[in-house]
Amino acid sequence: MPLKKKSKWKEGRAAYAMILPAVLIIAAVALWPLLRSFWISLFDLRLGDPTRNAIHYSYSMNVEQYADRFPGLLRAVKREAGNAGGGALSVLSAVEKKLDEVGGGLEDDRAFQERLTKVNGLLDAFSPVPQELRFIPVDNAKAERLKAELQEIRKELAGLKAAGSLERPDEVIGLTNAVLDTFQAPNFVGLSHYKDLMSGRRLWESLGNTMLFTVFAVALEMLLGLLIALLMNRTFRGRGLVRAAVLIPWATPTAVSAMIWHYLYDGQNGIVAKLLYEAGLISDMGTLLSSGSRVMGSVIMADVWKTAPFVALLLLAGLQNIPASLYEAAWVDGGGRWKQFLHVTVPLLKPAFFVALMFRTLDAFRVFDLIYVLTGGGPANSTESISIYAYKTMFSELDFGKGSALSVIVFVCVLLISMVYVKWLGADVVGRRAS
Amino acid sequence: MRTKAGKLSMALILTGVLLAGCGNSGNNAGSGSASGESSAAPSAGASAAATAAPAAGEKVKIVFSQGADQTDGTKKLVEAFEAQHPDIDVEVREFPNDSSQMHDQLLTILSGQSSEIDVVNLDVTWPAEFAQAGFLLPLDRYIEQDGIDTNEYLKGGIEAGYYNGQQWAFPRYNNAGLLYYRTDLVKKVPTTWDELLKQAEELKGKGGTKYGFVTQGKQYEGLAVGFTELVNAYGGQIIDDQGNVVVNSPEALKGLKKLIEIQTSKAVPSNLNTFTEKETLTAFIEGDAVFARHWPALYAQANDAKVSKVVGKVGIAPLPAGDARSAAALGGWLGAISKYSKHPKEAWEFLKFLISEQGEKIVAINNTQTPTYLKLFDDPEVQKASPLFASRDFVNGLGSAVPRTITPQYAKISGLIQVEVSKAIAGQQTAEQALANLETQIKAAVSQ
Numbered sequence: 106m107p108l109k110k111k112s113k114w115k116e117g118r119a120a121y122a123m124i125l126p127a128v129l130i131i132a133a134v135a136l137w138p139l140l141r142s143f144w145i146s147l148f149d150l151r152l153g154d155p156t157r158n159a160i161h162y163s164y165s166m167n168v169e170q171y172a173d174r175f176p177g178l179l180r181a182v183k184r185e186a187g188n189a190g191g192g193a194l195s196v197l198s199a200v201e202k203k204l205d206e207v208g209g210g211l212e213d214d215r216a217f218q219e220r221l222t223k224v225n226g227l228l229d230a231f232s233p234v235p236q237e238l239r240f241i242p243v244d245n246a247k248a249e250r251l252k253a254e255l256q257e258i259r260k261e262l263a264g265l266k267a268a269g270s271l272e273r274p275d276e277v278i279g280l281t282n283a284v285l286d287t288f289q290a291p292n293f294v295g296l297s298h299y300k301d302l303m304s305g306r307r308l309w310e311s312l313g314n315t316m317l318f319t320v321f322a323v324a325l326e327m328l329l330g331l332l333i334a335l336l337m338n339r340t341f342r343g344r345g346l347v348r349a350a351v352l353i354p355w356a357t358p359t360a361v362s363a364m365i366w367h368y369l370y371d372g373q374n375g376i377v378a379k380l381l382y383e384a385g386l387i388s389d390m391g392t393l394l395s396s397g398s399r400v401m402g403s404v405i406m407a408d409v410w411k412t413a414p415f416v417a418l419l420l421l422a423g424l425q426n427i428p429a430s431l432y433e434a435a436w437v438d439g440g441g442r443w444k445q446f447l448h449v450t451v452p453l454l455k456p457a458f459f460v461a462l463m464f465r466t467l468d469a470f471r472v473f474d475l476i477y478v479l480t481g482g483g484p485a486n487s488t489e490s491i492s493i494y495a496y497k498t499m500f501s502e503l504d505f506g507k508g509s510a511l512s513v514i515v516f517v518c519v520l521l522i523s524m525v526y527v528k529w530l531g532a533d534v535v536g537r538r539a540s
Numbered sequence: 541m542r543t544k545a546g547k548l549s550m551a552l553i554l555t556g557v558l559l560a561g562c563g564n565s566g567n568n569a570g571s572g573s574a575s576g577e578s579s580a581a582p583s584a585g586a587s588a589a590a591t592a593a594p595a596a597g598e599k600v601k602i603v604f605s606q607g608a609d610q611t612d613g614t615k616k617l618v619e620a621f622e623a624q625h626p627d628i629d630v631e632v633r634e635f636p637n638d639s640s641q642m643h644d645q646l647l648t649i650l651s652g653q654s655s656e657i658d659v660v661n662l663d664v665t666w667p668a669e670f671a672q673a674g675f676l677l678p679l680d681r682y683i684e685q686d687g688i689d690t691n692e693y694l695k696g697g698i699e700a701g702y703y704n705g706q707q708w709a710f711p712r713y714n715n716a717g718l719l720y721y722r723t724d725l726v727k728k729v730p731t732t733w734d735e736l737l738k739q740a741e742e743l744k745g746k747g748g749t750k751y752g753f754v755t756q757g758k759q760y761e762g763l764a765v766g767f768t769e770l771v772n773a774y775g776g777q778i779i780d781d782q783g784n785v786v787v788n789s790p791e792a793l794k795g796l797k798k799l800i801e802i803q804t805s806k807a808v809p810s811n812l813n814t815f816t817e818k819e820t821l822t823a824f825i826e827g828d829a830v831f832a833r834h835w836p837a838l839y840a841q842a843n844d845a846k847v848s849k850v851v852g853k854v855g856i857a858p859l860p861a862g863d864a865r866s867a868a869a870l871g872g873w874l875g876a877i878s879k880y881s882k883h884p885k886e887a888w889e890f891l892k893f894l895i896s897e898q899g900e901k902i903v904a905i906n907n908t909q910t911p912t913y914l915k916l917f918d919d920p921e922v923q924k925a926s927p928l929f930a931s932r933d934f935v936n937g938l939g940s941a942v943p944r945t946i947t948p949q950y951a952k953i954s955g956l957i958q959v960e961v962s963k964a965i966a967g968q969q970t971a972e973q974a975l976a977n978l979e980t981q982i983k984a985a986v987s988q
Contacts, residue, residue, distance in 0.1 A: 153647070153669055395813045484962050485965070501643075
């Protein structure tokens with residue numbers, strides 16, 4: 106008995122070892138980016154902001170920027186003091202003293218002092234400062250104290266500017282800001298990106314738009330795709346040609362087809378706009394891309410044109426797997442065309458249909474390129490999908506923390522959708538094969 | 541239990557593979573982390589390469605990036621420069637003309653600390669953002685060394701390149717929004733927005749036109765420009781000189797209300813909210829519109845008999861005024877040097893040439909781009925290139941053009957303006973609500 110158990114255990118181990126590469130690959134390509142996104146979404150990370158363009162767990166300073174800016178600020182303040190008189194002069198000398206204290210506080214530190222000398226040497230020689238020399242950790246309490254002092258200095262300078270007693274106010278105030286920017290604060294924010302997003306309207310509106318798009322586009326695509334597949338499955342003259350022709354929309358890159366539709370819908374010269382207008386379906390050629398509710402319809406139509414052939418192809422493969430003998434048997438049993446469809450085609454096509462449905466739903470939920478080219482999310486944000494929102498946040502605003510939070514939200518939505526599918530519909534697809 | 545877990549993991553795997561395989565969003569996050577890491581990784585390669593300074597007499601190649609140029613102006617510019625500097629080779633790298641695409645591509649390149657670009661053309665709203673991100677080399681030291689007098693250049697352009705006490709970019713050519721009109725239809729050029737609207741409604745349909753007025757109404761940067769112009773024309777501001785958010789003021793409200801009135805009037809196309817510069821241009825040169833708001837570049841095309849149906853009937857005027865003044869948004873491009881350039885000295889030589897009298901003249905004549913070097917407006921050859929350059933109105937209008945808000949958060953603020961104003965025009969919210977929303981959102985954006 107123990108011997109058998111042992112061999113079973115061995116066998117099991119071997120089995121696990123065999124699937125290990127697959128598990129590792131999945132972990133590397135799917136789980137790692139996901140976990141990384143989630144981790145980033147917990148930070149206030151912005152690529153366009155040098156104090157926040159990396160994850161910081163504690164305070165640090167950019168020594169290169171400090172070396173570039175601090176002496177300049179001192180010089181500028183000294184020059185202003187040289188030109189000022191009366192009250193302004195005393196304020197400026199106080200500012201100067203404070204600045205000396207700030208600089209002294211930092212340069213007291215031996216490590217900082219050494220680093221600064223090294224960096225200054227490099228800068229004087231016109232050679233770039235390597236990344237590992239650029240940043241030096243600073244004690245949190247000290248950094249906060251120095252920052253507070255600099256903010257105090259900025260306030261005093263702003264006061265002088267308002268009184269008109271500075272010669273070049275933008276220079277000293279700007280440089281004070283620049284020196285403040287050399288401090289890199291820890292930027293962990295926890296779940297606050299999620300909180301902000303959930304309490305704002307824009308997330309819910311874009312989710313609503315995405316849902317609307319997904320439901321209507323997928324429903325129409327499945328219906329049309331089924332019809333096309335049934336048609337293509339019959340033998341008729343020129344079938345090869347039709348099958349090839351039907352695939353053209355699917356083969357066209359989405360960005361290109363979106364441009365084509367943009368021309369077709371154009372309110373001044375668009376053919377589709379003109380035809381719909383002549384047919385009396387729209388009151389004005391311009392409304393296809395300009396009136397809130399119709400624009401989503403136009404986007405859905407362009408997507409259906411493009412993706413119905415893909416669905417048709419998937420369903421066609423399913424149809425061709427149904428043995429002809431079953432239709433013959435049904436025919437012998439006296440079943441008409443309709444009965445054959447209901448009792449042979451429908452049940453046997455179900456797995457292929459659900460696979461296509463699941464693929465399309467998940468795909469449609471992430472719609473980006475079509476909308477980006479066709480409307481850019483407008484007008485009045487009425488076609489902004491969640492992916493467009495994430496793109497704008499990440500790449501136009503370079504807010505990677507919030508953008509990552511958005512993509513995690515997209516992931517959760519997609520996960521929920523697939524769970525629903527696997528549970529309610531996918532029993533045929535996943536369950537039966539697995540058992 | 542087992543099957544449930546199996547189903548769950550199946551769902552997880554499926555979504556994971558889908559996201560990783562072809563996902564936009566999932567992948568974005570992945571690449572985001574990748575670039576985040578690379579910016580923190582030691583850039584040993586850059587420093588090693590930089591220490592290998594070119595030996596004397598060796599040719600140095602620098603790369604200049606700008607939007608694609610349909611004329612041969614850039615070629616001539618580079619030839620003239622290389623004739624003066626035989627030891628420097630300039631390679632021009634072209635980017636998409638869509639400025640937001642160029643923006644995103646440049647950010648990708650520069651945030652990867654790539655040294656592939658030396659001199660870069662920046663749109664008027666980017667320098668603060670790029671400077672704050674640490675992508676640019678401050679120019680003050682060089683400007684001082686070479687004794688360049690910034691007072692000889694257009695003030696608005698210099699200001700656009702100035703941020704936090706330092707000059708990061710130098711204006712190469714500037715432009716400002718203009719009012720175009722049909723000289724065969726318009727008898728008295730409107731000087732206020734109210735007058736423009738009245739005339740546009742009256743003249744619509746005359747002389748084969750379909751619309752009284754066309755402008756940029758799509759939810760994109762152009763709408764933020766239009767908003768800035770109207771708000772300033774009525775005496776409002778978005779962010780004041782002290783950096784306070786003052787967008788929710790009675791003046792700004794008047795401006796926004798006028799913008800909504802114009803964009804929803806009978807005089808404009810019903811689908812004005814799909815109009816970018818391209819649609820505006822088409823409508824005007826097809827002879828469909830009486831008035832148009834556009835940039836100086838339209839003038840040359842409107843008088844080109846190959847594409848235009850309105851040759852010889854094109855008039856220009858400063859944009860109409862509101863209660864306070866006529867305010868045109870400042871446009872244009874600035875030259876800057878990448879922080880990661882391996883040849884900053886040569887890059888500066890080229891930039892210096894770009895903004896020199898000779899360099900700007902080549903661009904003014906070949907590309908009909910408006911020079912920023914003010915003395916060029918008195919140059920007969922430049923005056924001949926475009927009647928705009930000879931027009932005092934135009935040059936004065938340029939001088940009073942308002943820069944869009946100079947802030948590193950510009951992209952974000954512009955995005956917020958586009959959304960809120962577009963909603964107000966669509967009637968989904970009132971102008972008051974739009975400004976109140978903008979105030980809270982912009983405050984949150986700049987305080988972060």
